[in-house]
Amino acid sequence: MERHFQRDLEQLKSNVIKMGSLVEQNLADALEAVLKNDATTASKVISADGAVNKMEIEIDNGVVDLLALQQPVASDLRLILAIQKINNDLERIGDHAVNIAESAYRLVETPQEEPLLEIPNMAKIAKEMFQQALDAFIHLNAQLAQSVLESDDRMDALNRGMNSQVIRMIKKDQKTLEGGLELLRISRNLERVADLTTNIAEEVIFHTQARIVKHHATEKG
């Protein structure tokens, strides 16, 4: 029984990591679509989301089966519940990648080409945070997870900064209105991606150190 359980748990973890890689690729593609003004890559992200949703359901069913058949307790139980939440967070990051890809698609169509302002910077940080959170989960490394939490404040500040920069841009030239709104959408989606990678990091810390860091002062929802 015990060996059987460990094997199933490893399988579940490896599926989450596989899903993480898929979402990581979609996020990277969505951001490339924005930065390179590339509608083809944007479409690719939108059609790849079905696979992410399918994996989420599979992992969710795996969680239920493992709980029902093996009835784990203590640390194993908490790890499985953490996996369930991380699975959900990953699926939502996938949704934000789709939103970003849709914005990229619409930006290609706006006649005016706006400067991307803080978006390249935010994209870089979001990708780093995601990679760190996934690595922290793979190695159950609380220290690495901690560094994700620290980046989240920077993303919040950049997102707020985007708001005032876009308002200034539109006031200077009203032709940038539609494009500017699209940039705000991308900024907000990136800020949400940062929040969700923060959730993943918090789950890792919670599991490894069994202390609650949720609802820390900077969390926004």
Add this chain to the structure above:
Amino acid sequence: MERHFQRDLEQLKSNVIKMGSLVEQNLADALEAVLKNDATTASKVISADGAVNKMEIEIDNGVVDLLALQQPVASDLRLILAIQKINNDLERIGDHAVNIAESAYRLVETPQEEPLLEIPNMAKIAKEMFQQALDAFIHLNAQLAQSVLESDDRMDALNRGMNSQVIRMIKKDQKTLEGGLELLRISRNLERVADLTTNIAEEVIFHTQARIVKHHATEKG
């Protein structure tokens, strides 16, 4: 053991319902703050969110304890996992209520008073959806849950409509820019509240009918 389990499960359900009522009140207050341009009510929502976050953690711990001590299987296990997800959805709706309250707060400060466009309509639908989803959970009523799903498409359409209405408004009078952006924020938060109540309704349907309606065609993330 069995009676003990049923009592604990009822306790857990009743805590979720209590949390649901708290979030329902915060959402109603946040919307009243927007509709009546009332900063005092907005502040009330912002300070009430701590209680919601505290309840989420308590319910989450209750879930872990119940799984660890009672090791339920089959239908009971699925109900507990559904409760865990609904708990998380409720907490996130609470966060959106805070976001709406913050927008209300900033709207009070904008010199220009904008028309609220579709916001009153969206507010009414969001509150109805929330109430129906919570009732569907209380009575495990799949039919009621189904009606929540149907309203979600309307909210998506209204949110898209808001976007073009606000763009028109700003183009006509650039002084409405800041207020218009705030209205878009509120609209988007309401659309997310509708998504999350839809998630709750889907969990109820999933539990009562054991079929997956997640990732239905209209879901957006």
